[in-house]
Every structure is written in structure tokens, then in C-alpha cells.
Amino acid sequence: MAYEQWFAYPSYRPNQRVMLEAVERCVRKGEHAVLMVDAPTGSGKTSAISAVLAAKGARRVVIALRTTSQVEGYLSEIRRIREHTKKRPEIAYLVGKPKMCPIAGEFENPYAGCELLKILTKNALEARMRALGRERYTVEEDPVLTALLEEGRGTHRRACPYYARSKSALLRDGKVVVQPSERAMRDAARVVHSVLSPSELKKTCERTCPYEVMAVAARFSDIVVLNYHHVLDERMRDVVFRWLNLEPENTVLVLDEAHNVGDAVRSINTARIGVRAVGRALSELDVLSKGELDAAIMDDVLMTRGVLKRLTEYVEHMRERKPDDVLDPHALCDFLFAEVLERDDEHMVVRMLDLVEVIRQHKRSMMEFPEVHLARIAEFLRLCVRAKGDETCLVAKGEGDELWAGVIDPSPYLRRLVDSVSCTIMLSGTLSPIDAYELYFFGESGRAQKLVLPNSFPASNRLVLASKSATTLSSMRNDPHNISEIEEHIRGLIEGVDGNVALYFTSYGMLEQYRAFCERCASKSHKRVFIEPKETKAIPRLLSEFFECASGRGGVLLAVCGGKLSEGVDYAGRSLEGAAVIGLPLSAYTEVQRRINRYYVRRHGRQMGMLLAYTLPALNRAMQALGRVIRSENDIGVLMLCDSRFAKSGVVEYLPSWIRDEMRLVDGAECSMIAGWIGEVRA
Ligand code: SF4
Structure with missing residues (x-):
């Protein structure tokens, strides 16, 4: 072929x-x-x-x-x-702007900083073009703007020189429009033939914005x-x-x-709001209403302000509700829109969305970053109105003072x-x-x-274990025999594998429950313990230190299933030689989860509905976590499913066939065989 x-x-x-x-x-x-x-x-x-x-x-x-x-x-x-x-x-990519931007280090938020600088730069180009009375303009022909572009470097820039050189301005039907400059087009033709990484791209572009150059390349690659x-x-x-x-x-x-x-x-189709977000949207309305507004817009401002004030009250009122409690969208809309004459909820949301555009234009004209906080509120309200007649859309309580509205069925x-x-x-x-x-x-x-496709790596290189009786089922969580069974599985993995291992728990709470035991086992094996941090920025350092342990006595990573260290991280070579999923990582059985289950059961019947709504995400989290271990055909590793539910009907039949075929059922004591298996395979 x-x-x-x-x-x-x-x-x-x-x-x-x-x-x-x-x-x-x-x-x-x-x-x-x-x-x-x-x-x-x-x-x-x-x-x-x-x-x-x-x-x-x-x-x-x-x-x-x-x-x-x-x-x-x-x-x-x-x-x-x-x-x-x-x-x-030819390939072009528009991902990872912070890695491409040559001045990203100057911003707290590279996306917001870039957007603002682009607006300032466009305005500067337009102003110079008009001042010079030209119909076409590029910054490189203008020493005045070229000098200005270097001002505020490193701290308070008033324009982006890279963006300015990537664009030329021209007059079209009395309006100034910007388009890619000749320099940007030349750079685009070069980069598209070279297949450059983001850092190489940055070096190659030199005077133009790498992201803008890629955007030009993307139009023909x-x-x-x-x-x-x-x-x-x-x-x-x-x-x-x-x-x-x-x-x-x-x-x-x-x-x-x-x-x-x-x-x-x-x-993507979920909007989250809280008191702070509503407060920011109210401030936007205050700023807007200080200017001259026509009567229709003023009406929209007044209507929206009333709705937002009631929304603040509502959010405060819901503060004590539990996360993932489902809220009644009818009651919410009645409360928010009750005082509006000739009530039409959908139309009111449309008026708010129109107002979002007015605020955006106003921010642009004031040379501010055009993020509009009202947009998020309007989207939340749009979804609330939709939830009144659409069971695929829910409104619920989030963490703290947060409320969210979103879709539950992506199909x-x-x-x-x-x-x-x-x-x-x-x-x-x-x-x-x-x-x-x-x-x-x-x-x-x-x-x-x-x-x-079947798993193409040799089955002899992996040991797949599933627990006969240990479980993290909530009714058994404090059962002494069950706890000791789980501990024996953990001991078997940490002490049996002479390298790095990872234990993926169903929640931070469970991780804490077994943390002291893991630390004792690790200390006995002279391994260093790493705990998954809550902040993303701490991850690269933790991983590099964990990988280093692979060449010494080994490390023990304690993390959560579905977290930052269980998917998308490449633990290549010997950097991970064993992983256990401690518990079937089902979502918490909240009101939201019950509504999702009900919806899918109604659509697809009990067995398939529960699989789609509840079991499938858990299996995926578990498979992703175990999938970190064997990354190439020569890797050797132990994969442990530490919950008896993995081997039972309702779950086992949905596991990948290679796991089903190779899975050995063990109790805690039998996990001591891991060390022997590793020794045999290595020999
Ligand atoms: S326009 Fe380009 S160079 Fe300028 S801030 Fe944005 S990404 Fe960075």
C-alpha cells in the first residue's frame, strides 16, 4: 500500500x-x-x-x-x-506559546501578557502609519517606532518588537489592517522545511515572533x-x-x-463561577457605565447588574452545600430573573453576551487586556437556562464558594x-x-x-498481579484484616522490586492512610519516598530526582490515580519497574455522579450505562497508571491491581485482553514472590 x-x-x-x-x-x-x-x-x-x-x-x-x-x-x-x-x-504547530515566545520570561502570564502587547503594538503601527500618511507600513522602515519598541525592555514594554516585525499594516477601505510582513513570510517558508522544535524555532526566527511565523506556516503546511x-x-x-x-x-x-x-x-463546556468572578464582572459594568452609553446598552447594563447582585446572594447562600450537590436550575433562574419585567431567560442571556462584546471593545480601546469576566458569568447563565430543559446539562456546587454549570454527555x-x-x-x-x-x-x-491491537511487548517481561481479597471499598476501609492485606501488597512491591516503584492511590486521603506504612517499607529497602505535590510547578524537579534514584537503591513514588503523575509522563528505561493501583479508582458517589449514572442507564440500559458513566473512567485511570511501567520491549516490570474488584465480573471483562490473560490472583502473603520473579527474569 x-x-x-x-x-x-x-x-x-x-x-x-x-x-x-x-x-x-x-x-x-x-x-x-x-x-x-x-x-x-x-x-x-x-x-x-x-x-x-x-x-x-x-x-x-x-x-x-x-x-x-x-x-x-x-x-x-x-x-x-x-x-x-x-x-x-511540511509541519507547523500552534501549541506551547510560552516555549516559543522570546520574551515569555517577562510576563507573569505569557498568554495574557502577549495578548495585551499585541493590542498595544497594533495600535502603535496604526498610529505611526497614519502619522506618516502612508497606505502601507512596516516598522523596519521607521527608525522612530523601531527605537520605541526597545523601551521598557524586560519590565514595562509598550509594544512587542517581534510582533511588530512580523506584521505590516495597510489601509483597506479606510481601515488599517495588519497582515504578515514579508520577513515573517520568509521565516515561515524556512521553518516549515526544517521541522524545528520550539527552542530551535526561537533561535531561527531571531527578529520575528516564532508563534506568528508558525501561524503563517500553518496556512500552507x-x-x-x-x-x-x-x-x-x-x-x-x-x-x-x-x-x-x-x-x-x-x-x-x-x-x-x-x-x-x-x-x-x-x-470545555463547563463554566465555573464564584463570588470573586461575579464581583469582577460587576466592576466591569461600573467602568463601562462611567462612559457615554446609548439607551439600549444602558438598559442591558442595569438588567445585568441586577442579575449579578442576585447571583452574588445566591452563591453566598449556597456556600454551605456539599461539592457536587446538584442545584435546581429552575429555582436558580427564578431567583435571578424574578425582578425582570417581561421575563425571557434566553433573551436576557443573549443581551448579556452582547454586553460582553461591548466591554471587550471598550477594553481594547483603553488598551487593556480584553479578557471579559462577564463572559464567564454569561456562559454559566446560558448553561443554567439550558439545564432547565436538557438533562445532559447540570448545575452544581463546586469547591468553596464555586458553582458550575456544564454538559455531562460529550457525544x-x-x-x-x-x-x-x-x-x-x-x-x-x-x-x-x-x-x-x-x-x-x-x-x-x-x-x-x-x-x-494486542500488546506487542513480550509477556515474559511483565508480572501482572491482581488481589484476591484486598479492597478499598468504603465499607472495608477500616477493616483490620483488609488493611493488613493491602499493606502486604504494598510491602511486596516496595521490597520486592530492586528499583523505582510507584503506588497510585484512589485519593489523597487514602495516600495519607498508607503513607507511614510505605515510608517504613521504603526505609527498610533504603529507598527514598516521593509524594505527588499539589502544585504543577514542583513536578519536573520531583521527577528528575525520582529518575536519578533508579541508578541507586530506588525510589517510591506515592501518587493518586488520575493525577499529574499517572498519565502523560514517560518513565523511560529503568525509571519505573513496578506500579500498583491501590483500589478501584471510581469517582466519589456524589449527587452529580448519581445524575450522570441515571442519565447513561436510561440511554443505554443498566449494564452498559453504569459502565460508561462510572466504571470506564476508573478503568482508564488504572490502565494509564500501570501503563507507565513498560515503555519498550526490553523493559521489565510488575503491574499490580490491588483491589479484588478488578478480578470480578462487571470489571474484569472490560480490562484489556492481555491483562485478563496474564493476571495472577494473589493474596498479600503471596506478593513476596515478586522478588523471586524479578531475580528469575533478570537472570
Ligand atoms: S507576539 Fe510573539 S514575541 Fe510578542 S509576546 Fe506574543 S508570543 Fe511573544
């Missing part, structure tokens, strides 16, 4: 051809086809891009990533194709790498696709780490997405059971073709 001419490796991994053929067929077909690929680590998933490129024809490719760290994998795949085949695909938000947020997708000359009908979409897309859609959004593009390839290492994921993503069976 055609992918062979694009394949950049000397040989194929087991089952890799099967995947590439399926991808090529799907892309060739187009017609809004969807292919879901469940390919465990080691299947060479990223090489699917060869088959996409081979079959795409004149269409363009969009790769949507969950995290910016994944961009390097695709860049190196394209580099390989360019080096080892006769093909020369074969492949554009975007983040989930760009693609899964419907409003943003329209804007980004138009900006990058992408026509949905002529776009092949690749969704990377696709098991996440459902949750990403839910989170209508994902269907609209895949129905709009030419075809979609969904890649993941944990889409098991794939039929259930199809139902969760699209709300129906048969919308996608599905491909499940």
Missing part, C-alpha cells in the same frame, strides 16, 4: 502494518469516516501519520494534542520521514498541530480553522490520546466534529473496551470502525 513509501523505519513492529493499512483505508475513504485505534505502548502509534499522509491527497491534516509535550513525538516522526524516505511533508481546545471547543474551532485556511471538509483529523476527548469536551459535540471533517483517526493506548468508548464518544454503535 502507499504508506510503505512514507514509512520511515527499517522494519515493522508486530501488527504495525495492520494499523497502517486500516488508517490508510479510512483516510482514502473520507466521507466523514472515523477509525478508533486502541494500540498499546510499543505499537508505533505515531507512525500512523505515514498512512495519513500517503492517503490524504490534497486534503490537509490537523493533529489535536492534549498536552504540548506530545508535539516532539510528531516532529521527530516527520523528521524521520523527511530523512529516510523521498517524501518531504500539510500538517498543523493544534491543541484540544482549538479543535474541541466549537466556537474556537471555527475561528482557528478560518484563521489557518482550513476547510473542515478537506481536513483529515487525528485525535491523539483519544481516550481523553470525552472528558475534554465536558470540561453530540463529538458527532458534530467528526461529521464536519473529511475523516477522523482516534489514537490511544487505552481505549478498552473499544465498543464502550464508541458509545461514550458518539452515543451510538457503528459510527466508527474500530481496531484493537
